[in-house]
Every structure is written in C-alpha cells, then in structure tokens.
Amino acid sequence: DTEVTQTPKHLVMGMTNKKSLKCEQHMGHRAMYWYKQKAKKPPELMFVYSYEKLSINESVPSRFSPECPNSSLLNLHLHALQPEDSALYLCASSQASGGGETQYFGPGTRLLVL
Amino acid sequence: AQSVTQLDSHVSVSEGTPVLLRCNYSSSYSPSLFWYVQHPNKGLQLLLKYTSAATLVKGINGFEAEFKKSETSFHLTKPSAHMSDAAEYFCVVTGTDSWGKLQFGAGTQVVVTP
Numbered sequence: 001d002t003e004v005t006q007t008p009k010h011l012v013m014g015m016t017n018k019k020s021l022k023c024e025q026h027m028g029h030r031a032m033y034w035y036k037q038k039a040k041k042p043p044e045l046m047f048v049y050s051y052e053k054l055s056i057n058e059s060v061p062s063r064f065s066p067e068c069p070n071s072s073l074l075n076l077h078l079h080a081l082q083p084e085d086s087a088l089y090l091c092a093s094s095q096a097s098g099g100g101e102t103q104y105f106g107p108g109t110r111l112l113v114l
Numbered sequence: 115a116q117s118v119t120q121l122d123s124h125v126s127v128s129e130g131t132p133v134l135l136r137c138n139y140s141s142s143y144s145p146s147l148f149w150y151v152q153h154p155n156k157g158l159q160l161l162l163k164y165t166s167a168a169t170l171v172k173g174i175n176g177f178e179a180e181f182k183k184s185e186t187s188f189h190l191t192k193p194s195a196h197m198s199d200a201a202e203y204f205c206v207v208t209g210t211d212s213w214g215k216l217q218f219g220a221g222t223q224v225v226v227t228p
Contacts, residue, residue: 041221042219043158043218099146102160103216105157
C-alpha cells in the first residue's frame with residue numbers, strides 16, 4: 001500500500017481565518033514533505049520532516065506553520081494567508097529523506113484564499 | 115546539483131499511436147530519475163524510477179523509459195496511447211546530495227485525440 005491521504009480535499013478561507021491541512025501515511029515512512037503547486041507549474045518544495053524533525057524549510061513565510069505530531073501525521077497550519085497563496089497543496093512521504101528515495105504523493109488539498 | 119529539462123511543453127497524439135516524452139538531465143552525482151503523472155485535479159502518481167540497476171525501466175500502464183548516460187537523457191515512451199493517458203507528466207531528478215529535494219522539470223501536457 002503506497003497511499004498518502006490528505007484532508008480536506010477543498011478549502012476556502014478568508015485572509016483572517018486560521019485553518020489546518022492534514023496528511024497521513026501508514027507506510028512506516030520516516031520522511032514527510034509539503035509542496036505547493038500553482039496551476040500549470042511543477043510542485044515547489046516547502047518543508048521536509050525527517051524522523052519527525054523539521055530538516056528543510058524553503059524560506060516559506062511564517063503564515064505557514066508545519067507540524068509533525070508523530071511519524072504518520074503531518075499538519076500544515078495556515079493563518080493570515082494572502083490570495084496568492086491559493087494553490088494545490090501536496091503532501092508526500094518517503095522511507096527516508098536521502099537522495100534517491102521515492103516520494104509518494106497524496107491527492108492534495110485545493111486551497112482558495114478570498 | 116541537479117537540473118532537468120523537458121523538451122516539449124505540449125504533446126498531442128492520436129489514440130493508438132506511440133507517445134514520446136523527452137527529458138534531459140544534469141547531475142553532479144549518480145542520479146535517480148523518475149517520471150510522475152498528474153491527472154487533472156489529482157496528486158502525482160509514480161510511473162517509474164531509474165536507480166542504475168537497468169537502463170531500460172518498465173513502469174505502470176505500459177510506460178517505459180530508457181536511461182542514456184552518454185546523452186544525459188531519460189525519455190518516456192508508450193507504444194500505444196490511450197485516452198486515459200491525457201495528463202501532465204513530470205520528469206524528476208534527485209541525487210545522493212539532494213537531502214530529499216526533487217528537481218522537477220517544467221512538465222509536458224499530453225493530449226490524446228480519438
């Protein structure tokens with residue numbers, strides 16, 4: 001089973017709202033990732049967690065706050081977002097975070113910021 | 115450091131005819147190369163992966179790719195296109211120095227006509 005699940009599928013929020021995206025995997029993977037994908041573009045890496053510790057933050061604005069409560073769960077807390085943050089947010093996981101590891105992606109959360 | 119170039123942003127094929135998606139890469143170290151497919155409003159699905167075991171890699175849904183080191187290429191092919199192959203395809207490279215960071219190509223949009 002190579003399934004990564006993400007909730008919700010769709011989210012509409014105002015610029016003053018606080019919301020969270022959730023990602024879950026039960027493959028025993030120890031690395032998890034958040035990506036942002038704009039229309040007609042490849043995904044852009046935001047954060048990497050390795051063994052539940054943040055190992056890479058790609059200079060993401062602080063209005064995005066990741067959290068890894070345990071090895072199966074990854075959250076992305078959203079606060080005071082801007083309309084340009086509207087995008088597809090993808091979660092991925094891999095056995096480890098080293099080069100060459102295969103990343104398995106979830107279906108994404110489509111976010112619209114009004 | 116790694117980079118990848120997808121030579122065609124858009125490919126149109128007739129159902130039942132061959133598909134060729136071209137990808138060139140550069141890498142300082144022995145690369146791992148992937149092809150992912152993304153159907154509209156979906157996440158990324160792994161088609162196949164090259165990790166130096168065999169230069170011809172077979173993937174899901176009848177796709178295969180050939181690694182050619184001398185040409186630094188990793189082109190994706192399928193002998194006979196199906197309507198369900200209409201999607202965005204990403205060529206991806208990573209290496210032992212990547213720390214989990216995937217380098218995506220810009221993507222190739224495949225259109226299949228009846």
